[in-house]
Amino acid sequence: MDTRAAVGRGNESPPSVRELNRSRVIEALRQLGVASRADVARHTGLSRTTISGLVAEMRDEGLVVDRPDPANGSPASGAGRPPTPIGLSPQAGAALGIDFGKRHLAVVVADLSHTLLAEDRREMEEGYDSALGMDTAAELVEEVLGRADVPPAQLLGVGLGLPGPIHGPSGQVGSSAILPGWVGLHVAREMEDRLDLPVHVDNDANLGALAELFWGAGRGASELVYLKVATGIGAGLVVRGRLFHGAGGTAGEIGHLTIDEHGPLCRCGNRGCLETFAAGDALVELLRSSLGHELTAEEIVEQAIEGDVACRRAIADAGRHLGHAVGAVCNLLNPSLVVVGGSIGQAGDLLLGEMREAVRRRAVLSAAQDVEIVAGVLGERAEVLGAVALVLGDAEVTPVPEAVST
Numbered sequence: 579m580d581t582r583a584a585v586g587r588g589n590e591s592p593p594s595v596r597e598l599n600r601s602r603v604i605e606a607l608r609q610l611g612v613a614s615r616a617d618v619a620r621h622t623g624l625s626r627t628t629i630s631g632l633v634a635e636m637r638d639e640g641l642v643v644d645r646p647d648p649a650n651g652s653p654a655s656g657a658g659r660p661p662t663p664i665g666l667s668p669q670a671g672a673a674l675g676i677d678f679g680k681r682h683l684a685v686v687v688a689d690l691s692h693t694l695l696a697e698d699r700r701e702m703e704e705g706y707d708s709a710l711g712m713d714t715a716a717e718l719v720e721e722v723l724g725r726a727d728v729p730p731a732q733l734l735g736v737g738l739g740l741p742g743p744i745h746g747p748s749g750q751v752g753s754s755a756i757l758p759g760w761v762g763l764h765v766a767r768e769m770e771d772r773l774d775l776p777v778h779v780d781n782d783a784n785l786g787a788l789a790e791l792f793w794g795a796g797r798g799a800s801e802l803v804y805l806k807v808a809t810g811i812g813a814g815l816v817v818r819g820r821l822f823h824g825a826g827g828t829a830g831e832i833g834h835l836t837i838d839e840h841g842p843l844c845r846c847g848n849r850g851c852l853e854t855f856a857a858g859d860a861l862v863e864l865l866r867s868s869l870g871h872e873l874t875a876e877e878i879v880e881q882a883i884e885g886d887v888a889c890r891r892a893i894a895d896a897g898r899h900l901g902h903a904v905g906a907v908c909n910l911l912n913p914s915l916v917v918v919g920g921s922i923g924q925a926g927d928l929l930l931g932e933m934r935e936a937v938r939r940r941a942v943l944s945a946a947q948d949v950e951i952v953a954g955v956l957g958e959r960a961e962v963l964g965a966v967a968l969v970l971g972d973a974e975v976t977p978v979p980e981a982v983s984t
C-alpha cells in the first residue's frame with residue numbers, strides 16, 4: 579500500500595535498531611492481537627531477551643498491557659504459572675470494519691488487541707442503491723462508535739469489504755460484482771467523504787482470507803486459499819502470509835474458472851464457469867426446477883444436513899465441481915490450507931468430503947498431499963472481521979499511547 583512508503587518520511591535521521599525492533603513488536607502485536615512474549619519472538623524473529631526488554635519498556639509507557647486471551651480460553655497445562663499474554667493498549671487506537679453484502683450490511687469496531695468493542699448488522703433489500711448503502715453504513719458507524727465509546731480521533735482507519743473485484747487504491751468496483759449498481763464506483767473515496775477517515779477497500783473473499791488468517795482456521799498459515807462459496811464464488815489467496823492481489827486486483831476470481839465450455843451462460847459473459855455449477859444461486863435454480871418450489875441457499879444447506887436426498891446431492895455435486903477448481907489452484911499455488919466459508923460452506927463435510935476427493939483426483943500428488951481442506955470458523959462475520967484485519971495488518975500508523983501524548 580502506498581501509505582507504507584510514507585512511513586518514516588518525517589524522520590531525517592535513520593531509526594536506531596532499537597526503534598526498528600520496537601516497530602516490529604508493534605506490528606506483530608497488531609497482527610497477533612493478544613499474544614505471549616514467545617509468540618512475539620517467533621513472529622518478529624527477535625530473541626526472547628530483546629522482546630522481554632522492549633515489552634517491559636512499552637508496558638511502562640502504557641503502550642502494551644496484560645490481556646487475557648479471548649480466543650484461547652484453554653487453561654495452561656501443568657501447575658506452573660502461565661505467562662501473561664500481552665496486547666496493545668485499548669487507548670492506542672481502534673479500527674472499523676464495514677462489510678457490504680448482497681442483502682446485508684455489517685459494521686464492527688475493534689481495538690488493537692483484536693477485542694471486538696461493538697458490532698451491528700442490518701438486512702438490506704436485494705439490489706439496494708449504493709448511496710443508500712453507504713449512507714446507512716455511515717449511520718451504523720456512528721451508532722457503533724457511540725456504543726463502544728470510541729472517539730473518532732482514536733480510529734486508525736476503516737476497512738471495507740465488497741462482493742466483487744476491486745481495482746486500485748480508490749477501491750473502484752470491477753465489472754463482475756454481485757452489487758451491479760456499484761460497478762465503477764470509487765467506494766473508498768465515497769466513504770472517506772462520509773466518514774472523514776482513511777478507508778481501505780478489498781473484496782469479500784480476500785477479507786474472509788484475512789480474517790481466517792488472523793482469527794480463525796488459518797492462524798499462522800503462510801500459503802492459504804480461502805474459498806467463499808455463497809451467492810457467488812470467490813477466493814482469497816494468501817502467499818507468504820500476505821494477500822495476493824495480482825496486477826490489478828482481480829486475483830482469486832475462481833468462480834469464473836471454466837468447468838464446461840458448453841455449460842450455462844455466466845453473469846461474466848462466459849459459459850460454464852464454476853459459479854454456474856456450484857454457487858448458491860445455481861443450487862437454488864437447480865432445486866427449483868426439480869422440487870417445483872424455491873428454497874434459499876441457506877435452506878438447501880439446512881435440509882441437506884437434515885438428510886434430504888435432493889439437497890444432499892446438489893451440495894455433493896457442488897463440492898465435486900469446487901474440488902476440480904481447487905485442484906487446479908493447488909497445482910498453481912501449492913497451499914497448505916484451503917479454508918471454505920460462505921453460506922454453502924456451512925454444509926461442512928457434505929461439501930468438503932466431495933471436494934477433498936476431487937482435489938485428490940485433480941491435483942498432482944505432491945500438491946494434493948500438502949493441502950488440508952477445512953471449514954472456516956468465523957461464519958457470516960468473516961468478512962467484516964477481515965475488514966478490521968485489513969486496517970490492523972496493513973495500515974502503517976504507529977499507535978500513540980495516552981500516557982505519552984501531550
Ligand SMILES: [Zn+2]
Nearest residue numbers: 834844846851
Ligand atoms: Zn463467469
